[in-house]
Amino acid sequence: MQNMVILGATGSIGASTLSVISQNPAEYCVHALVAHSNVEKMLPLCVEHQPKFVHMVDEKAAAELKAKLPQSLNIQVSTSELDLIGLVSAPDVDTVMAAIVGAAGLMPTLAAVKAGKRVLLANKEALVMSGQLFMQAAKDSGSILMPVDSEHNAIFQSMPLAVQENLGHCDLSENGVSHILLTGSGGPFLTSDLSTLATMTPAQACNHPNWSMGPKISVDSATMMNKGLEYIEARWLFNTKPSQLKVVIHPQSVIHSMVQYDDGSVLAQMGNPDMRTPIAHCMAYPQRIRAGVEPLDFFKVGQLSFCEPDYQRFPCLALAIDACNVGQEATTVLNASNEVAVEAFLNEQIRFTQIASINEAVLKQVPQQSLSSIEDILALDVDARRYAQEAINKNK
Numbered sequence: 001m002q003n004m005v006i007l008g009a010t011g012s013i014g015a016s017t018l019s020v021i022s023q024n025p026a027e028y029c030v031h032a033l034v035a036h037s038n039v040e041k042m043l044p045l046c047v048e049h050q051p052k053f054v055h056m057v058d059e060k061a062a063a064e065l066k067a068k069l070p071q072s073l074n075i076q077v078s079t080s081e082l083d084l085i086g087l088v089s090a091p092d093v094d095t096v097m098a099a100i101v102g103a104a105g106l107m108p109t110l111a112a113v114k115a116g117k118r119v120l121l122a123n124k125e126a127l128v129m130s131g132q133l134f135m136q137a138a139k140d141s142g143s144i145l146m147p148v149d150s151e152h153n154a155i156f157q158s159m160p161l162a163v164q165e166n167l168g169h170c171d172l173s174e175n176g177v178s179h180i181l182l183t184g185s186g187g188p189f190l191t192s193d194l195s196t197l198a199t200m201t202p203a204q205a206c207n208h209p210n211w212s213m214g215p216k217i218s219v220d221s222a223t224m225m226n227k228g229l230e231y232i233e234a235r236w237l238f239n240t241k242p243s244q245l246k247v248v249i250h251p252q253s254v255i256h257s258m259v260q261y262d263d264g265s266v267l268a269q270m271g272n273p274d275m276r277t278p279i280a281h282c283m284a285y286p287q288r289i290r291a292g293v294e295p296l297d298f299f300k301v302g303q304l305s306f307c308e309p310d311y312q313r314f315p316c317l318a319l320a321i322d323a324c325n326v327g328q329e330a331t332t333v334l335n336a337s338n339e340v341a342v343e344a345f346l347n348e349q350i351r352f353t354q355i356a357s358i359n360e361a362v363l364k365q366v367p368q369q370s371l372s373s374i375e376d377i378l379a380l381d382v383d384a385r386r387y388a389q390e391a392i393n394k395n396k
């Protein structure tokens with residue numbers, strides 16, 4: 001029986017994780033649920049899954065939840081940051097699903113890594129901000145990191161055992177791997193007229209053709225910043241050199257990514273676009289469990305197609321790849337700026353196309369500082385957010 005903590009329990013990945021746990025009740029137990037402030041969503045999750053602990057980051061929400069929870073469930077409610085770190089690090093916790101969205105996920109996820117837990121990593125922003133430190137912390141503590149992001153999970157499944165067992169620290173070429181082919185659907189605006197992008201609304205940007213996800217990652221998919229963040233995520237998870245990582249547009253989202261070998265072989269992982277597949281894989285690896293996902297029907301799929309990314313249409317993708325090549329400072333700045341810009345777009349304060357221009361301006365403006373600790377990273381994140389907010393205010 002694995003005791004699990006779900007960070008981001010009220011979100012899209014949280015829901016998919018709880019669905020996989022419900023289908024495998026003999027193997028997995030919900031130890032704790034963590035979310036920001038949505039009491040309406042958290043309350044029924046507590047009643048259904050009966051965790052020992054529930055943590056709400058927002059104090060008011062924690063108090064409200066405490067008042068509404070039936071006493072008979074005997075669930076402890078907490079809210080301080082210290083409590084959260086204690087919760088993920090507790091000795092009776094085996095596995096932590098890291099599915100808080102954005103930079104807010106970094107500290108609790110890193111705490112789970114440092115405590116040597118099995119960490120199922122959905123929160124890609126943690127790696128974008130602190131890849132080197134994060135991967136080193138996992139190596140030092142012996143924490144097993146499993147990539148939940150569907151592309152990285154597909155790459156993991158297609159890698160040789162030696163790479164899987166030494167994630168982030170293996171030399172790909174020594175293991176016969178020539179390239180990682182990171183696939184992306186291109187999102188809802190892949191074929192839209194370029195002149196219409198400036199007037200796209202949050203609802204249009206969140207209307208992904210294949211995947212149902214939270215609002216931030218949906219907007220990131222529309223700008224293809226998501227693929228850019230995933231490029232950086234892959235760089236750390238698989239220890240890639242720039243020449244080993246390519247982005248391929250694949251609109252059907254049936255192939256979730258591929259690994260190309262020196263002998264000409266290409267291994268791909270396929271499936272319906274349903275996050276319960278990579279989540280179940282991460283939970284059970286090296287075993288397999290039921291995820292409740294429909295089997296892929298190739299006759300319904302019909303055709304698979306591929307094309308090169310268009311960087312004029314998707315400037316955020318180019319910014320992220322460039323930042324990855326510059327280094328950790330640039331990716332931390334880009335991640336922070338993008339979070340602020342996406343939030344402003346979702347609140348209808350800026351246009352869709354301004355997300356890229358704000359990110360570009362912030363990358364140019366924020367002084368590069370060397371990052372040797374998590375405190376340095378968090379300070380740079382704060383600086384970049386301030387610059388992004390200023391750029392938004394100027395653009396209003």
Ligand code: NAD
Nearest residue numbers: 008009010011012013035036099100101104122123213214
């Ligand atoms: P979501 O918006 O649906 O849910 C986000 C969760 O994070 C919620 O439970 C919310 O309460 C919590 N949260 C937000 N701010 C918080 C804070 N300050 N402190 C603590 N908790 C906070 O997001 P999602 O789509 O489930 O995505 C979660 C993460 O997984 C993201 O990093 C995303 O990039 C990654 N991911 C998602 C998908 C997907 O299909 N949804 C796929 C791959 C990766």
Ligand code: MG
Nearest residue numbers: 149150151230
């Ligand atoms: Mg993905």
